Amino acid sequence: MALEVFHKDETLQMRRKLIGQSCRLFFSRDPVKIVRARGQYLYDENGMQYLDCISNVQHVGHCHPSLTQAAAAQMDLLNSNTRFLHDNIVLYADRLAATLPKKLCVFYFVNSGSEANDLALRLARQYTRHHDVVVLDHAYHGHLISLIDISPYKFRKLEGQKEWAPLPDTYHGIYREDHPDPGQAYADTVKSLIDEAHKKGCKISSFFAESLPSVGGQIIFPTGYCKRVAEYVREAGGVYVADEIQTGFGRVGSHFWAFQLQGEDFCPDIVTMGKPIGNGHPIACVATTEEIAAAFTANGVEYFNTFGGNPVSCAIGLAVLDVIEKEDLRGNAVRVGGHLKQLLLQLQTKHPLIGDVRGVGLFIGMELVKDRASRKPATEEAAHLVRRLKEERIVMSTDGPWDSVIKFKPPMCFSIEDAERVCTCIDQILRGCYTSSPSSIPAVSAGLQGSISRNT
Amino acid sequence: MALEVFHKDETLQMRRKLIGQSCRLFFSRDPVKIVRARGQYLYDENGMQYLDCISNVQHVGHCHPSLTQAAAAQMDLLNSNTRFLHDNIVLYADRLAATLPKKLCVFYFVNSGSEANDLALRLARQYTRHHDVVVLDHAYHGHLISLIDISPYKFRKLEGQKEWAPLPDTYHGIYREDHPDPGQAYADTVKSLIDEAHKKGCKISSFFAESLPSVGGQIIFPTGYCKRVAEYVREAGGVYVADEIQTGFGRVGSHFWAFQLQGEDFCPDIVTMGKPIGNGHPIACVATTEEIAAAFTANGVEYFNTFGGNPVSCAIGLAVLDVIEKEDLRGNAVRVGGHLKQLLLQLQTKHPLIGDVRGVGLFIGMELVKDRASRKPATEEAAHLVRRLKEERIVMSTDGPWDSVIKFKPPMCFSIEDAERVCTCIDQILRGCYTSSPSSIPAVSAGLQGSISRNT
Incomplete structure (x- = not known):
C-alpha cells in the first residue's frame, strides 16, 4: 500500500461524506x-x-514482524471456519487455558469484545435462567444492542433512569481511601442493589465488570471487592463475568489477567477477552466453566460464528502469546x-x-x-x-x-x-x-x- | 505454521474438551x-x-495470493483504528459506493455480519423511532442477542410463538409457480402482518430479509416482491433492510448485489454485508442513506468499533474487490x-x-x-x-x-x-x-x- 493516496484535507472531506459521523476522530x-x-x-x-x-489494542507494539509473518503464513495455507477440524483453535484454547484458573476451561472464539460480552450474556442467562444484570456505574461493555443497557458510560442519555452499582472508586466515590474496608463496603452496595432488584421481582443472571474499570477512570478495585461481590451474586443465582477486554494479556504486569490481582481465592465464572488479544486483528474470546458451557449446549441450538476461531485468527492469537513471553x-x-x-x-x-x-x-x-x-x-x-x-x-x-x-x-x-x-x-x-x-x-x-x- | 501438530484423533479430543460443544462440526x-x-x-x-x-466466505478462492500480499503489506505498515484519519477506509467506502445505488452512500465498518445486522437494527430504530421488526419465516440474521428474535431458523425453539411473514417460496409456499402474480401475493402477506401488528399497538421499524433467503432453502424472490414490500414497510414508517451477507459481491453474477435482481426501481434503505467481503478476514459493513445516518448521529452517542474499518481490514476488502474485477x-x-x-x-x-x-x-x-x-x-x-x-x-x-x-x-x-x-x-x-x-x-x-x- 502507498503511504498516502489522498492529501489529508481530501481524506477528511471523503471521510465526512462517506463514513457515518457517529464514528468520531481523535x-x-x-x-x-x-x-x-x-x-x-x-x-x-x-x-x-x-x-x-x-x-x-496494539499490545505487543504496532506492526510486530512476528505477527505479520504468522498471519501471512497461515493466510497462504488455509483460512476456513470452525465446522472443519483444525489444530490452531485447539492449540490456542489450550494455551489460553494455561493462563487461567483450571475451572475456566471451555472457550468460544468470536470477532470482537462486544461479541464476547454478548455471548457471555447469553451464556449467563441460559445457565441461570435469570435475565437481569448488575453493572457498575460508568461501565462500558460494548456497542451492541444487548450491551447498551449495561453500558451507562455511553448510553446513559439514551436509556433514561436505571440503577447501577456505584463504581468502587476510593478517590471520588462514597467510600474513600480512609475507609477501613472499602472492598467490603462497596461489595455491600452490590448486595443492596440485588436486594432492591429482588423486591421488584428481578432475577439476577450476572454481574458484569471490567477487572479494572477503564472508561470509568482507570479504577483499581479495593482488596476483597470481587470475592465478596461474587459471593453475593452467586447467592442470588447469578454468575460473575470478568470483562478483561481492556485489561487482559499481562497489561497489569504481575499477573496475566487483572482479576488475578484480587487473589487466588477469587475466580470469575466467565471471562471475556478482546482488544489486545490479536494486536489489532479482529478476534475475541469467551472462557467459561464446563457447567455453563454444558447448559448452553443443552439448549440444542448450534452456535456458529462465521469468522470466529478461524485458523488465521488463532495463528495470530498464538503469535501474540509468543511475543508476550519471548519479549x-x-x-x-x-x-x-x-x-x-x-x-x-x-x-x-x-x-x-x-x-x-x-x-x-x-x-x-x-x-x-x-x-x-x-x-x-x-x-x-x-x-x-x-x-x-x-x-x-x-x-x-x-x-x-x-x-x-x-x-x-x-x-x-x-x-x-x-x-x-x-x-x-x-x-x-x-x-x-x-x-x-x-x-x-x-x-x-x-x-x-x-x-x-x-x-x- | 506446520500443516498438522496433532493427530486427527487428538485434535478431535482436544476440541471436545476445550471448545464449547454448541460449536458443531461438519x-x-x-x-x-x-x-x-x-x-x-x-x-x-x-x-x-x-x-x-x-x-x-472464501469468495475469490481459498488463500488467494493477492489477498495475503495485501494483508501482509498493510500489517507491516500500520493497523490502527478509525479515530485516526486513514486513506484505506475512505478509498474502500468509495469503491463500495460505486457498486450501490447513489442513495446508499454512508458506510459503517464492523467485524461480522451479525455486528452489521445489529447496527442496522439500531439505525432503523433510531431513524424511525419504532421498535418492531418484520422478518421472514426461516430467516437467519445472526447469533447476537438482538438477532435471536429475528432469526426463526435457529431460534424458533427458544422463542416460542411469534409470527413471521411467510417465505416467498414458489415451490413449497402458499403461492406457487402457477400463481399469476406471486410477488404481489407474497408482498400482501407482509402487508397483512403489518396490519395485524398495528392492531396490537406495534410500530414497525424495519423489514429485514436476505436478498435471496439462503438457510431458508436458496429461495429466489418472485418478481416485484421487494418493491411492493418496501412500499408497505415505508407506509408503516419502517425501512427496508437488505441482508446481503450471503449473497453480495457478485455471487449472482449479473449484478453485484442480489437485491438488484429486483430491478432498478427497487432500492433498500440499509444494506448489510459480511461473509465474502474479506474472503474470510473478519470484516463487515452497513451501508445506508444520509438521512438514516444523520438520525443516528443526532442521538449524540459516539459509535466506536475497535477493529471495524481498520487499515488492514480495508486493505483486504479493497483487494477482494480488485480480484473480483480482474478475474x-x-x-x-x-x-x-x-x-x-x-x-x-x-x-x-x-x-x-x-x-x-x-x-x-x-x-x-x-x-x-x-x-x-x-x-x-x-x-x-x-x-x-x-x-x-x-x-x-x-x-x-x-x-x-x-x-x-x-x-x-x-x-x-x-x-x-x-x-x-x-x-x-x-x-x-x-x-x-x-x-x-x-x-x-x-x-x-x-x-x-x-x-x-x-x-x-
Missing part, C-alpha cells in the same frame, strides 16, 4: 493522519513521529509501569493539579483536580494537557466520568525513556498551571521542544 | 480435518483433495453457474427425487422430494447424498426448513469442470434411488471413483 478540530507505525511510535503523513500512550512484556510492564507511576507521583508532589495517581503495570491513571480538598474534576485542564501533549507529539487521552483522568494504556513495549519523556513534558506543561484557567498553562519552552525532537 | 460422525486449501480445493491431513461447493468472477458466476444449473436441470429429467432446481449465478439450490406430486421433502435422501458426495471428496451441504435442499455456494473460481464433476457424481449416486429409502441408494461404482481420482 483531536476532532485537527485530526491526526497516521500512515505507519512501529512499536510504540506512530508516524503521520509528513513523517512526524508521535509517541503512542493509548493504543492498548518478557509482563516484566516490562512491571518495570516501566512502576517507573512511570513513580515519576507521576513525583510530579504530584510538585503540581497540586494532580489529585491522584493510580494503576498497576502499564494501566495507569493520573487524575486532575481543581483543588485537592474538593477533588473537583479539572476537565478543561485535562483536555488542555492532552492537546498540548499532542503538540509535543505525544498521543494521550482522557477518561473517567468527568474526562479528568489522563490514561496510560500504551503498547507493552513502552520504554523507560518513553516514560521519562512523557513526564518531562507533563511537568513542563503544568508549570505555572496552579490557577484553574487552562489558558494560563504556558507552552513548553523551545529548549525542551528541541530535546524532544532529538529523542524522536 | 460431518459430525466423521469430521474432516482440513490443513490447507487453494482456490476451490481443500486438502486434508493426508493430502486428499476435496472440491469445495459451499465455502462462500471477472461475476462473468465466471454467470457462465459456470448457468452451466451447473443446466446440468442439474438435465439430472432433474432423469431423477424424480430432484423436485426443483433454482438459482442465479453461483447461488443454486437443488431440492429433493419424496415425490413430485406431494413435494414432500426428502430429508434423509439429501443427507445421504451429502455423505456420499463426501466419500467422493466433494464437500456439500443442505439447507431449507427440512434440510432437503442441496446448496451450491462455492468459491467464485468454481470451474465448468468442477460443475461437471459434481453433476456426474450426483447422477451416479442417485441412480437406482427412486425408492424413498436412503439405504437403497447404491454406492458409486469403482470405475467412477477411479475417474474422479484422476480429475483431482
Whole structure:
C-alpha cells in the first residue's frame, strides 16, 4: 500500500461524506493522519513521529514482524471456519487455558469484545435462567444492542433512569481511601442493589465488570471487592463475568489477567477477552466453566460464528502469546509501569493539579483536580494537557466520568525513556498551571521542544 | 505454521474438551480435518483433495495470493483504528459506493455480519423511532442477542410463538409457480402482518430479509416482491433492510448485489454485508442513506468499533474487490453457474427425487422430494447424498426448513469442470434411488471413483 493516496484535507472531506459521523476522530478540530507505525511510535503523513500512550489494542507494539509473518503464513495455507477440524483453535484454547484458573476451561472464539460480552450474556442467562444484570456505574461493555443497557458510560442519555452499582472508586466515590474496608463496603452496595432488584421481582443472571474499570477512570478495585461481590451474586443465582477486554494479556504486569490481582481465592465464572488479544486483528474470546458451557449446549441450538476461531485468527492469537513471553512484556510492564507511576507521583508532589495517581503495570491513571480538598474534576485542564501533549507529539487521552483522568494504556513495549519523556513534558506543561484557567498553562519552552525532537 | 501438530484423533479430543460443544462440526460422525486449501480445493491431513461447493466466505478462492500480499503489506505498515484519519477506509467506502445505488452512500465498518445486522437494527430504530421488526419465516440474521428474535431458523425453539411473514417460496409456499402474480401475493402477506401488528399497538421499524433467503432453502424472490414490500414497510414508517451477507459481491453474477435482481426501481434503505467481503478476514459493513445516518448521529452517542474499518481490514476488502474485477468472477458466476444449473436441470429429467432446481449465478439450490406430486421433502435422501458426495471428496451441504435442499455456494473460481464433476457424481449416486429409502441408494461404482481420482 502507498503511504498516502489522498492529501489529508481530501481524506477528511471523503471521510465526512462517506463514513457515518457517529464514528468520531481523535483531536476532532485537527485530526491526526497516521500512515505507519512501529512499536510504540506512530508516524503521520509528513513523517512526524508521535509517541503512542493509548493504543492498548496494539499490545505487543504496532506492526510486530512476528505477527505479520504468522498471519501471512497461515493466510497462504488455509483460512476456513470452525465446522472443519483444525489444530490452531485447539492449540490456542489450550494455551489460553494455561493462563487461567483450571475451572475456566471451555472457550468460544468470536470477532470482537462486544461479541464476547454478548455471548457471555447469553451464556449467563441460559445457565441461570435469570435475565437481569448488575453493572457498575460508568461501565462500558460494548456497542451492541444487548450491551447498551449495561453500558451507562455511553448510553446513559439514551436509556433514561436505571440503577447501577456505584463504581468502587476510593478517590471520588462514597467510600474513600480512609475507609477501613472499602472492598467490603462497596461489595455491600452490590448486595443492596440485588436486594432492591429482588423486591421488584428481578432475577439476577450476572454481574458484569471490567477487572479494572477503564472508561470509568482507570479504577483499581479495593482488596476483597470481587470475592465478596461474587459471593453475593452467586447467592442470588447469578454468575460473575470478568470483562478483561481492556485489561487482559499481562497489561497489569504481575499477573496475566487483572482479576488475578484480587487473589487466588477469587475466580470469575466467565471471562471475556478482546482488544489486545490479536494486536489489532479482529478476534475475541469467551472462557467459561464446563457447567455453563454444558447448559448452553443443552439448549440444542448450534452456535456458529462465521469468522470466529478461524485458523488465521488463532495463528495470530498464538503469535501474540509468543511475543508476550519471548519479549518478557509482563516484566516490562512491571518495570516501566512502576517507573512511570513513580515519576507521576513525583510530579504530584510538585503540581497540586494532580489529585491522584493510580494503576498497576502499564494501566495507569493520573487524575486532575481543581483543588485537592474538593477533588473537583479539572476537565478543561485535562483536555488542555492532552492537546498540548499532542503538540509535543505525544498521543494521550482522557477518561473517567468527568474526562479528568489522563490514561496510560500504551503498547507493552513502552520504554523507560518513553516514560521519562512523557513526564518531562507533563511537568513542563503544568508549570505555572496552579490557577484553574487552562489558558494560563504556558507552552513548553523551545529548549525542551528541541530535546524532544532529538529523542524522536 | 506446520500443516498438522496433532493427530486427527487428538485434535478431535482436544476440541471436545476445550471448545464449547454448541460449536458443531461438519460431518459430525466423521469430521474432516482440513490443513490447507487453494482456490476451490481443500486438502486434508493426508493430502486428499476435496472440491469445495459451499465455502462462500472464501469468495475469490481459498488463500488467494493477492489477498495475503495485501494483508501482509498493510500489517507491516500500520493497523490502527478509525479515530485516526486513514486513506484505506475512505478509498474502500468509495469503491463500495460505486457498486450501490447513489442513495446508499454512508458506510459503517464492523467485524461480522451479525455486528452489521445489529447496527442496522439500531439505525432503523433510531431513524424511525419504532421498535418492531418484520422478518421472514426461516430467516437467519445472526447469533447476537438482538438477532435471536429475528432469526426463526435457529431460534424458533427458544422463542416460542411469534409470527413471521411467510417465505416467498414458489415451490413449497402458499403461492406457487402457477400463481399469476406471486410477488404481489407474497408482498400482501407482509402487508397483512403489518396490519395485524398495528392492531396490537406495534410500530414497525424495519423489514429485514436476505436478498435471496439462503438457510431458508436458496429461495429466489418472485418478481416485484421487494418493491411492493418496501412500499408497505415505508407506509408503516419502517425501512427496508437488505441482508446481503450471503449473497453480495457478485455471487449472482449479473449484478453485484442480489437485491438488484429486483430491478432498478427497487432500492433498500440499509444494506448489510459480511461473509465474502474479506474472503474470510473478519470484516463487515452497513451501508445506508444520509438521512438514516444523520438520525443516528443526532442521538449524540459516539459509535466506536475497535477493529471495524481498520487499515488492514480495508486493505483486504479493497483487494477482494480488485480480484473480483480482474478475474471477472461475476462473468465466471454467470457462465459456470448457468452451466451447473443446466446440468442439474438435465439430472432433474432423469431423477424424480430432484423436485426443483433454482438459482442465479453461483447461488443454486437443488431440492429433493419424496415425490413430485406431494413435494414432500426428502430429508434423509439429501443427507445421504451429502455423505456420499463426501466419500467422493466433494464437500456439500443442505439447507431449507427440512434440510432437503442441496446448496451450491462455492468459491467464485468454481470451474465448468468442477460443475461437471459434481453433476456426474450426483447422477451416479442417485441412480437406482427412486425408492424413498436412503439405504437403497447404491454406492458409486469403482470405475467412477477411479475417474474422479484422476480429475483431482
